[in-house]
Amino acid sequence: MSNEDNVNKAVDSLKTTISSQLTVFMGLKEKNPKAFYGILIAVFLPLLILMMSGGGSKSTVSGPTVKDLAIGQKYALKAPNTVDPSATVRLVPVPGTLAAYDDSEEDDRKAPCQHMPIGTPVEVMEFSDFGGNKKMFVKVKVLDGDCKDKDGWVLAIDVQ
Structure with missing residues (x-):
């Protein structure tokens, strides 16, 4: 059969x-x-x-919010996707290249002014759109510390 x-x-x-x-x-x-x-x-x-039944309380998942950033305003770098207090935010020379970096090498993590600590004061200089999202990447200038006046691109969610 x-x-x-x-x-x-x-x-x-x-x-x-x-x-x-x-x-x-x-x-x-x-x-x-x-x-x-x-x-x-x-x-x-x-x-x-x-x-x-049900549906009485609409509990939504809360997550980090992206502020409506403005050029020339001062903010601080944050890492909302981590709970590690020693986490850093990476400054890159070109917007959108964050995924292209491999942080598994020690030398890369110790390069000066690439990994900024959380709370570093910055000033917004310009924006870049990506994938239909407005202001996805932000060019910032560091305002304090050894890397003062150094600029680079970060994700908008990391600037708050």
Whole structure:
């Protein structure tokens, strides 16, 4: 026997079973209407209750918010996607190149003025759009510390 024959037999058997059960159930409507309507209520009432209940409190997942940044304003670098207090924010020379860097090398992490600590004061200089999102990348100038006046690009979510 082929697979198609087996499938056809299974489908025919299922149709026969459903048809016979439906006939018995509809016959119950004539012979014993209390049982018929009792079964309907027992099946559909819980479904109706489930559909009507819930949805009272709309809890949404809260995440970091992107401020409406303005050129010339002063902000601080943040890393909202981490809880590590020693995390840093990377300054890159070209917007959108963050994913192109491999931070697995120690030398890369120790390069001067590439990894800025959280809380570093910066000034917004310009914006870059990406993937249909406005102000996705922000060019910032460091205002304090050893890297004062150094500029680079960061994600807008990292400037708050």
